[in-house]
Amino acid sequence: MSGHSKDINQKFEHAYQLHRKGDYKAAYNVYLELAELGYSNCQAYIGGLYYSGNGVDKDFEMARYWLENAAANNEPNAQFLLGKMDAREGNYDKAISWYEQAGKRGYMPALYKLAIYSEKGRIGPPDIKRAMELYRQTAESGHLYAQRTLAFRLLRGRGGFSGFFEGFKWLYRMLRNGYKLGMEDDYEDNVNLKV
Numbered sequence: 001m002s003g004h005s006k007d008i009n010q011k012f013e014h015a016y017q018l019h020r021k022g023d024y025k026a027a028y029n030v031y032l033e034l035a036e037l038g039y040s041n042c043q044a045y046i047g048g049l050y051y052s053g054n055g056v057d058k059d060f061e062m063a064r065y066w067l068e069n070a071a072a073n074n075e076p077n078a079q080f081l082l083g084k085m086d087a088r089e090g091n092y093d094k095a096i097s098w099y100e101q102a103g104k105r106g107y108m109p110a111l112y113k114l115a116i117y118s119e120k121g122r123i124g125p126p127d128i129k130r131a132m133e134l135y136r137q138t139a140e141s142g143h144l145y146a147q148r149t150l151a152f153r154l155l156r157g158r159g160g161f162s163g164f165f166e167g168f169k170w171l172y173r174m175l176r177n178g179y180k181l182g183m184e185d186d187y188e189d190n191v192n193l194k195v
Helices: 003-021 024-036 040-052 060-072 076-088 092-104 108-120 128-140 144-158 160-176
Strands: none
Touching: 003 024, 003 040, 024 040, 040 060, 040 076, 060 076, 076 092, 076 108, 092 108, 108 128, 108 144, 128 144, 144 160
């Protein structure tokens, strides 16, 4: 590994650790240096910080600028946040396009959003079968909110008689993974990038 590459990796790791500790302002400064050099993962983090207002003033214009740069290099978390921004502006067609792009890269929060949109009819007519398939795919990857949604949909009869037992399986699994009943903060409102 070249000295330059090692230095870049160390800077990124330092920014990442600051971000995890909640020192967003310090993380922003390191991410910005790397983002300006063209590192798309850092551009996604900068966009996420502007989107959420962590470490910097909330600024959707700056968020969109950095996220679009990162999305052009196929950063799925940037595509996901761009989808959220477009959805907030009521542009569901663009939001769905971003979620689909991120989902193709295996970004589970995007697939979870597509499941919600399928169920609610934002992609077309409500498609419960497709929604359940996406909830199941996302749940199997370990996505806690998808596990919750799938469990409750199945327990409410969306999978027929056998689905009821599968719902109990998912309920048990999510409780084992740290979910507490009554913990209803929905992933839809979670704006922080997963670090």
